[in-house]
Amino acid sequence: MSSLRNTISTVAIAAFAAVAHADVGGDAERGENLFRQCSGCHQVGAGAEDRVGPHLNGIFDSPAGDSEGYRYSNGMERAAAGGLIWTYETLDAYIKDPRSLVSQTRMSFGGFDDQQDRDDVLAFLRRFSDNPQDIPESAPTAVAVDHEIAPEILAIVGDPAYGEYLSGECTACHQTSGAANGIPSITHWPSEDFVIAMHAYKDGVRQHPVMQMMAGRLSNEEIAALAAYFKDIE
Amino acid sequence: MKLNRRAFIGTAAAAAGTFAAPLLVRADGHAKPRVVIVGGGAGGATAARYIAKDSNGEIDVTLIEPTRTYYTCFFSNLYLGGFRTMDSLGHSYGTLAAEYGINVVHDWATGVDRDAKTVTTAGGYTIPYDRLILSPGIDFVDGAVAGWDVSSQNAMPHAYKAGSQTELLRAQIEAMPQGGTYAMVAPPNPFRCPPGPYERISMVAHMLKENNPTAKILIADPKEKFSKQGLFEDGWSTHYAGMIERVGPDFGGDNVEVDPNAMTLSIDGEVTNVDVCNVIPAMKAGKIAEIAGITEGNWAPVNAADLSSKMDENIHILGDACAQGDMPKSGFSANSQAKVCANAVRGALTGSTVFPARFANTCWSLIDTNDGVKVGASYEATDEKIAKVDGFISEVGESADVRQATFEESVGWYDGITADMFG
Numbered sequence: 001m002s003s004l005r006n007t008i009s010t011v012a013i014a015a016f017a018a019v020a021h022a023d024v025g026g027d028a029e030r031g032e033n034l035f036r037q038c039s040g041c042h043q044v045g046a047g048a049e050d051r052v053g054p055h056l057n058g059i060f061d062s063p064a065g066d067s068e069g070y071r072y073s074n075g076m077e078r079a080a081a082g083g084l085i086w087t088y089e090t091l092d093a094y095i096k097d098p099r100s101l102v103s104q105t106r107m108s109f110g111g112f113d114d115q116q117d118r119d120d121v122l123a124f125l126r127r128f129s130d131n132p133q134d135i136p137e138s139a140p141t142a143v144a145v146d147h148e149i150a151p152e153i154l155a156i157v158g159d160p161a162y163g164e165y166l167s168g169e170c171t172a173c174h175q176t177s178g179a180a181n182g183i184p185s186i187t188h189w190p191s192e193d194f195v196i197a198m199h200a201y202k203d204g205v206r207q208h209p210v211m212q213m214m215a216g217r218l219s220n221e222e223i224a225a226l227a228a229y230f231k232d233i234e
Numbered sequence: 235m236k237l238n239r240r241a242f243i244g245t246a247a248a249a250a251g252t253f254a255a256p257l258l259v260r261a262d263g264h265a266k267p268r269v270v271i272v273g274g275g276a277g278g279a280t281a282a283r284y285i286a287k288d289s290n291g292e293i294d295v296t297l298i299e300p301t302r303t304y305y306t307c308f309f310s311n312l313y314l315g316g317f318r319t320m321d322s323l324g325h326s327y328g329t330l331a332a333e334y335g336i337n338v339v340h341d342w343a344t345g346v347d348r349d350a351k352t353v354t355t356a357g358g359y360t361i362p363y364d365r366l367i368l369s370p371g372i373d374f375v376d377g378a379v380a381g382w383d384v385s386s387q388n389a390m391p392h393a394y395k396a397g398s399q400t401e402l403l404r405a406q407i408e409a410m411p412q413g414g415t416y417a418m419v420a421p422p423n424p425f426r427c428p429p430g431p432y433e434r435i436s437m438v439a440h441m442l443k444e445n446n447p448t449a450k451i452l453i454a455d456p457k458e459k460f461s462k463q464g465l466f467e468d469g470w471s472t473h474y475a476g477m478i479e480r481v482g483p484d485f486g487g488d489n490v491e492v493d494p495n496a497m498t499l500s501i502d503g504e505v506t507n508v509d510v511c512n513v514i515p516a517m518k519a520g521k522i523a524e525i526a527g528i529t530e531g532n533w534a535p536v537n538a539a540d541l542s543s544k545m546d547e548n549i550h551i552l553g554d555a556c557a558q559g560d561m562p563k564s565g566f567s568a569n570s571q572a573k574v575c576a577n578a579v580r581g582a583l584t585g586s587t588v589f590p591a592r593f594a595n596t597c598w599s600l601i602d603t604n605d606g607v608k609v610g611a612s613y614e615a616t617d618e619k620i621a622k623v624d625g626f627i628s629e630v631g632e633s634a635d636v637r638q639a640t641f642e643e644s645v646g647w648y649d650g651i652t653a654d655m656f657g
Binding site for chain 1: 566569570587589592608611623644646649653654
């Protein structure tokens with residue numbers, strides 16, 4: 001009897017802990033601010049679309065790899081096939097250390113080490129799940145651009161064949177498989193995001209010496225060519 | 235003209251095939267142009283993979299490499315420091331053979347007949363080529379360090395070609411008596427991996443600090459300056475204060491003699507007993523370049539646009555072995571040059587588009603746990619040489635986060651470049 005009672009009390013505590021995390025622990029306002037670290041790739045809110053990463057509306061309790069039309073990494077496809085569901089606990093584990101939960105994910109994010117940070121971000125994200133009508137009637141929260149570039153640059157149609165040749169400079173570090181381990185994945189990005197990111201390095205807005213050097217000598221056409229190649233790389 | 239030449243080559247190749255080996259015979263009778271690549275490192279493996287991948291079977295690619303498992307020289311210092319296993323540095327050629335259709339021949343190339351356009355191997359094969367790419371890495375200059383030759387490399391390892399030498403050096407460091415002395419004879423310019431000896435010093439110091447904290451490190455260096463000097467010296471004083479002494483040429487670091495039997499190092503006549511002596515002699519192009527008769531001095535001069543030999547338009551030289559201009563001799567450089575060369579060779583043999591050459595290099599070094607630094611530059615082809623365009627280097631006093639990110643980036647780069655080489 002006593003062992004059964006112990007079991008019951010453990011379950012009760014676990015359930016309480018989960019509830020505490022989900023409904024009480026997080027500060028959604030603070031989470032919105034922290035979400036800026038995610039918004040380069042992920043949109044959430046009204047009209048959110050898949051970008052570098054999938055949109056996050058309705059992420060809670062949805063199966064992994066479930067955003068129709070988004071091209072997931074092989075790692076995420078495997079996790080999805082294995083039955084991964086995005087619960088509070090699995091999302092918490094994923095944003096703590098993405099690659100430890102889903103090896104070979106293309107999500108190039110080091111992780112939120114701090115439990116409070118994770119609680120806050122998840123509290124924010126939770127606003128956009130459960131009931132679709134809870135989604136505020138505002139513009140998408142995510143702003144994918146950290147850099148403004150001229151529309152005519154964005155309009156350039158890149159030559160993927162030239163991009164393939166140029167990509168040799170990228171693949172000394174970035175893997176064509178999309179694997180990301182210390183060096184981010186650059187495969188299957190929407191062309192616009194790729195072009196904006198490269199111009200942000202080229203114009204010195206994004207701070208990374210290797211990328212500034214590499215992007216610095218690429219012409220607008222060459223950046224468009226690389227974007228076209230990496231977008232549809234097999 | 236082109237068709238006739240190819241038809242002729244096809245006949246010659248078929249004749250050679252009869253006493254070469256079954257592995258050289260193809261059902262289509264050698265109608266395809268043939269590229270032979272000597273050396274399966276960052277230059278040769280990359281060139282083989284890109285030519286095979288991008289020609290979609292239009293070019294026969296043969297890669298001659300003696301080792302069945304290739305251990306990268308880059309990151310082998312991290313093995314000395316205990317940050318990597320030797321296994322994690324080993325790569326097989328199986329994917330290049332199975333998925334890219336490259337004919338991988340595990341043999342030593344011992345001769346090049348530039349008139350007949352054939353390579354001979356120690357195993358007795360004669361392999362014809364339309365284009366030959368040599369990427370043989372480095373060998374050592376005879377007599378570069380008084381008292382040392384290859385027969386003494388067991389007593390005094392160079393560990394500058396990764397593998398058994400690296401394992402030997404680590405075992406010797408681990409066996410040092412408490413308070414003992416590790417000595418390095420550093421090489422003169424130019425040499426493979428300019429920051430390499432100094433990253434090695436950092437890694438040896440890291441290991442000694444943990445296991446043998448009273449040990450000393452002594453460097454005899456013929457160079458006044460070295461790569462990332464400010465970063466390394468700052469890191470050494472931070473992490474390994476009082477452990478490392480470097481004797482430059484102003485105090486006789488260029489006047490060195492070793493005695494492998496007595497285990498002594500003499501610097502400008504002053505003899506020191508040492509427990510480990512890591513002799514890294516002056517370097518030259520891998521011997522096959524000299525045998526092919528395309529070297530001038532210690533290296534093989536090349537044209538910047540396609541890495542072709544200045545002495546033979548049908549031979550290209552990649553990586554450490556070539557004299558190309560401003561690029562450092564590094565795995566990253568060899569990989570970069572290989573892709574330019576592959577594009578040019580494919581264009582010459584199949585008429586595919588040849589894009590303008592562009593080159594880049596980045597060298598990461600680890601000073602201590604999570605303390606990574608880097609230096610890099612971009613390059614372009616001019617009429618005279620591969621010329622530096624732009625560059626960057628880590629700064630002294632960067633935050634611990636930046637240094638850790640730099641180290642993590644280097645680990646990512648290792649995975650990236652080895653995937654780019656071996657598929």
